[in-house]
Amino acid sequence: MHTVYSAEHRLRDPRTELHGGELVAPFECPARAEMVLEHVKQCALGPVLSPQTHSLDQILRIHDQRYIQFLQTCWNDWQAAGYAGEAIPYIWPLQDAGEFRSEDIQARLGYFALASDTAVSDGTWQAALASAQVALTAQNLVASGQESAFALCRPPGHHATTDRFGGYCFVNNAAIVAQAFLDQGASRVAILDVDFHHGNGTQSIFYGRSDVMVLSLHGDPRVAFPYFTGYADETGSGDGEGFTANYPLPRNTEFDQWDDALTTALRRIAAYAPDALVISLGVDTFINDPISFFRLQSEHFTRYGARLATAKLPTVFLMEGGYATEELGLNTTNVLRGFEGG
């Protein structure tokens, strides 16, 4: 399997994350992607390619132009305002807030965020753009005939909505890849999100559409980030009714229970008969993940990788979360090697 990687992810290296009422060193850090790359090389997964440059238009198929402009200018505007810390939203519009009236950087942070865990820092936009280029390059490989490809994206993307960042995510790589398949002629694409956290951004982007099915296995939002979405009765709306599927799972979920949900999701995908499959690959389902609560062991990643291959679909893997950095490379490549051997 080919891997696509860009060293520009390192430009995203914030100092602060709001976590439990404190500013801590971010769980989502450059060492994560480096660890995965090291294991990709160690296990000889296949060639490692640099991303090609794709037009911003492909990102704007998913994200609002005004939001992208915000990401491009946020750090400079924040610095120009003279703040000492990184750019963390501290007020947001209420549900009845109406139209967009203030251009103050504090107001724009509030408009364009869904969480205050994630700081915008120097280099964030460049890294997020490179991450999307990595994703689109992997999509191109699969669209050109490769059975699968691995986009070693960082920062991750699945929490980003059309116009909101948060949960370490800025640009929704999975959504952009799915849209690219459609724009190249696919009729249907499935996105399967196996990250520990509900892919709330991806869900919201496609909630009213039937051409992308979004399925997510994740920690029960009653007790896990992002709390407000990811419930089993969220199934889509309008044309999208029936094309969203959520599998919330409780604390201490073991692999067998998780795998049962995966089986159900794969059946849904088979019935949908998509032209391509996009995997939002978070490995924070791992038992030692510091901010999650499932109990998968390293060998389970190999097993479910093999199971993903049974879908027999052109498949793009996109790196999402996973914060047990030491084991991150092993668990990620286990999925990919399992897929190739499956």
Next chain:
Amino acid sequence: MHTVYSAEHRLRDPRTELHGGELVAPFECPARAEMVLEHVKQCALGPVLSPQTHSLDQILRIHDQRYIQFLQTCWNDWQAAGYAGEAIPYIWPLQDAGEFRSEDIQARLGYFALASDTAVSDGTWQAALASAQVALTAQNLVASGQESAFALCRPPGHHATTDRFGGYCFVNNAAIVAQAFLDQGASRVAILDVDFHHGNGTQSIFYGRSDVMVLSLHGDPRVAFPYFTGYADETGSGDGEGFTANYPLPRNTEFDQWDDALTTALRRIAAYAPDALVISLGVDTFINDPISFFRLQSEHFTRYGARLATAKLPTVFLMEGGYATEELGLNTTNVLRGFEGG
């Protein structure tokens, strides 16, 4: 003029405020109320009374029961969850988030907050409750025939909505006092908010009602907290249409310009002919205030205090903001003495 004060405000003594991407020592601190009390005594404004105990029902006339329960339990629940810092919201529902489904303390923080500047800390509910008792006791004095009274409230209240905290505010003292006047037989009450920041909570509580007119002079929300409300074209809705008035003013506003807006507001109040006047008294309009941008000098507070007396209405003053602690007592008592001499 009688002052009502409770030492229980000291129970609200958080360590952290999210400001400019950093956790800093809160601007809204116990020394503020102590400084005002000291000046009240120094200038012999009048007797200083302790608050009487009023029923929680008076608070529940304004605030949702579920929100009050949240304030009562938040700190314990947060501690039970094992977080190291103070309780600061880090994710909030989007506009399409729908119903209230997670009881996790992180979810409730997000539901019940409008900003992440303000941490819930040990003692916060007790202090907020005492602040409301102080306000209601001052209201009683005026309802019982005193021409005016000063509620030395802390924490302040004007940013709190029926079900959201933020901007240092938890319980909306001005709204509770206005409602108390109505419940005792008043037909109309005016709330005049002279704090530097738009009284977004107070506005939202009465936006659809004609029995309370809400007028606010404040820093232009295009460039000042709370950013999303406080624009001149927000005039109320439904039955409340025409009973909200906002006077946003630009950076470096001098007293004369501010005073012109006050004159306009007082004319509106005179035409409304309320039975009582509630003043949300923030003195962060002061030139040296660390987080505001008007240019009032200490003597101007005396002048506008005298001008407020020209309304010739039973008047309850409620302490709101003001963060230049050294001058806070002088500026506050200048308003009150100006009123008495006016």
